[in-house]
Amino acid sequence: MPTGRRELREIYEAKNLAAVTEDLLSESEDLSTQLILRWHGMLLAGIRDDIAGRFRRGDEWVRVGGHLGANPAFVPELITGAVERFLADESMTLLERVAWFHCEFELIHPFVDGNGRIGRVLINKQLQDAGVPPLIVRARNRHSDYYPQLEEYSTRSSHDGMTRLLVLLVLESLHKRIALVTSRRVVALADWARAVGVSGASATNKARRQTIPAFRVRDRWMISEDFR
Structure with a gap:
């Protein structure tokens, strides 16, 4: 085309x-x-x-x-x-x-x-x-x-794999809405990881598995600055 x-x-x-x-x-x-x-x-x-x-x-x-x-x-x-x-x-x-x-x-x-x-x-x-x-x-x-x-x-x-994917995406959507409404400030996940002494790779892995309340904005992982 x-x-x-x-x-x-x-x-x-x-x-x-x-x-x-x-x-x-x-x-x-x-x-x-x-x-x-x-x-x-x-x-x-x-x-x-x-x-x-x-x-x-x-x-x-x-x-x-x-x-x-x-x-x-x-x-x-x-x-x-x-x-x-x-x-x-x-x-x-x-x-x-x-x-x-x-x-x-x-x-x-x-x-x-x-x-x-x-x-x-x-x-x-x-x-x-x-x-x-x-x-x-x-x-x-x-x-x-x-x-x-x-x-x-x-x-x-x-459809088990698709179900797991949708669960993760819904969790991310919920985490985003909660953070934007309740957090004083949201920051890049990489900055949060440095502040709390976690490696960037570990933080990203946790975000992908939604074991921390991180979410993406324009493909960039973000999180509440106050999350510990």
Whole structure:
């Protein structure tokens, strides 16, 4: 794709994602296939109007890495079934259900384009409906933290890894909100580590495991200056 077109697409992607996020924050309707299609239409508007707001159909097969998405003929019923199970299944905890649904959604890969973006929006829709703050699946860490969990589901039908990832991201989101509201000052984790006599590598490892209340701001780990 020429540089100019790529930059234009990035502008549309940012603008459209902002519109979907605003709708998410103001929308109170239950998760449904219709809501998913509406948000996908908003997300792809001006980028791929020919496929925006509709599932794959006909010969629109998609492959991501070594994974082949579901047969287009079965996509609508598969997504409807996944939504119904998410809303009704009480055998799993909230984050287990969110992790399972996200893995199933990405395995089906219902759209020609935009599956990852709309899938991550739906995670925050499900969390918001349960009164849990939104999380960020950061682009910088997806290849090490996120994509392996989708691969685990694709090959082993296990969403345990995705559940663990979502737990860590929700904890980080909570730690960020608590620190920004209650702390006198938040500082870079590296500065905090020096002040308390902890190695930077050890502090970063603890932050990644969320055994200390650290959180990221623009990919930089931060923490309350007063935490001990």
